[in-house]
Amino acid sequence: MTKTATGIGDTDQGIFIGKGEQPVWLTLGLANRHGLVTGATGTGKTVSLQVMAEGFSRAGVPVFVADIKGDLSGISEPGEARDFILDRARTMGLEFQPDRFSTIFWDVFGEQGHPVRATVSEMGPLLLSRMMDLNETQEGVLNIAFRVADEQGLMLLDMKDLRAILSFIAERAAELTTQYGNVSRQSVGAIQRRLLVLEHQGGDRFFGEPALDLNDFMRTDRDGRGMINILAADKLMQNPRLYATFLLWMLSELFERLPEVGDPPKPKLVFFFDEAHLLFNDAPKALMDKIEQVVRLIRSKGVGVYFVTQNPIDVPDKVLAQLGNRVQHALRAFTPRDQKAVAAAAQTFRPNPKLDTARVITELGKGEALVSCLEGNGTPAVVERVMVRPPSARIGPISPEERKALIAGSPVKGKYDTAIDSESAYELLQKRVEDTAAAADGSNGGVLGQIGSIVGSIFGTNTPRGRLSAGQVIARNVTRSVTNKVVGGIVADLGKSVGGSVGSSVGRALVRGALGGLLRR
Structure with missing residues (x-):
């Protein structure tokens, strides 16, 4: 006492x-x-x-x-x-x-x-929608993005993963609409803009x-x-x-x-x-x-x-x-x-x-x-x-x-201080497009073999914002064409290449927390 x-x-x-x-x-x-x-x-x-x-x-x-x-x-x-x-x-x-x-x-x-930090998958679409103040239609599209990522074994860890999966479903909107409901490019664009605002507010430091x-x-x-x-x-x-x-x-x-x-x-x-x-x-x-x-x-x-x-x-x-x-x-x-x-x-x-x-x-x-x-x-x-x-x-x-x-002198010093960029949705999509483009070109150094790096400039955050050059516009269009033809046939086996902390999630939908997007089944 x-x-x-x-x-x-x-x-x-x-x-x-x-x-x-x-x-x-x-x-x-x-x-x-x-x-x-x-x-x-x-x-x-x-x-x-x-x-x-x-x-x-x-x-x-x-x-x-x-x-x-x-x-x-x-x-x-x-x-x-x-x-x-x-x-x-x-x-x-x-x-x-x-x-x-x-x-x-x-x-x-x-x-x-x-x-x-938290991963995008841990946050879930319900809380992300709240964070970005999405309307009901936009929240529905975000839920579809999470469902597609789950079913294809694509782990969403940071904001570039989320941007990549949103771009992916936008390109396959017609196919996904018949399975999940309407996926409009306008809604995807609105979500991408809200992500940009969130990034400017420092939200990108939280995800990862x-x-x-x-x-x-x-x-x-x-x-x-x-x-x-x-x-x-x-x-x-x-x-x-x-x-x-x-x-x-x-x-x-x-x-x-x-x-x-x-x-x-x-x-x-x-x-x-x-x-x-x-x-x-x-x-x-x-x-x-x-x-x-x-x-x-x-x-x-x-x-x-x-x-x-x-x-x-x-x-x-x-x-x-x-x-x-x-x-x-x-x-x-x-x-x-x-x-x-x-x-x-x-x-x-x-x-x-x-x-x-x-x-x-x-x-x-x-x-x-x-x-x-x-x-x-x-x-x-x-x-x-x-x-x-x-x-x-x-x-x-x-x-x-x-x-x-x-x-x-903290007991957790060094545990969280350095960010880690693990292989996840963005890297997997980029790698697959690179491999497929190289195979289509018949060599490792052809024009199409460079498409993977172009995907990074379109989906990622390394390229400064602003207007694309004429060459980048052409490259982007080529990339989209290849992605439409290739990604649909390769996503089914993406889960096989997912390793590390992602491995336990392959082959099943990710179960989110009580306030996440998917309820326990």
Whole structure:
């Protein structure tokens, strides 16, 4: 048991959140029942999040959190005994003890942490459609592209693979339409343009290998504390749809890969989803249903999901009903929507006869919150007005030099830092066209033997964008002619040449995660 000298603090069973008329704990055995942290800007949500992350880490529970402003990086360095921190600790009967927590930094762009990558196949057409904001027709064409790639054993790892398979189905549109439905060149062109936009936003850095191993999120340090994984999301947030889709993909991968564990004594991982409203904005019904399903079922995998947002009305009712542990900071009631949010927040708590919950929500000071956590039988405790305990680690961001030093000493250093360009759909199509062109020419050095390299200039990204020269236009037309005649006859045996990590997928359709394109059969 880990109590302070004054008798109040985290225990083996719970995390000390704060104190009002009485102390309030978050029970570890019920932490996988998810939670919600809400409040207006500047009311203390980030500090509450840090307090909870520190508590989970002390209990040996790994944590993942998206750091929108860089403020959470301070959790990696010891806190400072400032007067206001000492005063707050003293009023709660706490003895403030500076502490630091083992931290791994991640960054989709590879600038402020280790790169995070996924393959196009792992992402699946549903999430890719969401990421690129495709309409229903375009999403249907993207699904066809994935199905054709699966059936032909073509692995989609990076964006050039996806562009290659889209060009391939465009050239065979008439044939594929009779089997899968309408495949229009216009829709393929629209998807290609969206891919270009996504690439300019940095999305191309996210797709590729080595793909993220989720086990690296579930580490403990030498002292048995849970590692805190921080995703640098300040740049990622410049594309909110990419941010939300990326985190949703991570949730779906956890749901798909982790085994059932029921209700463990403590979670295997806790996942904090900041700016959670972005997940639900303009999401189609099919995606909303999947999100609700994942949130409802992932707790049996030992994963707790905590949404952080400004208003509880940002979260759909079906998802809100799954969030058992609540921390509500102050809300302002200046507009009708604000008043609705206050009323909605008050109604989600178990009433306390001593509190007018709706009124108190608008009166809370910075660092104060209304807290209700699940009790031993799984029912919400009576809401309490509490002062949130001060964090033990630093409040605020670390310096670039401190971040660089931590990345250099990271347990995953070198594992993800260098991208790998494995043989996949693009390379296989290019190789087959080269071989067939060489055979048709009767030599290895003929004109047609150069067509494979031309395919790279058409499908790939090595050639600068702009208008093609007259010679390139002629070469492109020749390439398309050869591709139409040849590829149809050779794709059936492509799976035989697929090796490495792709080999296990040959001969069957790839099964995607809970939010991917193909459902389990």
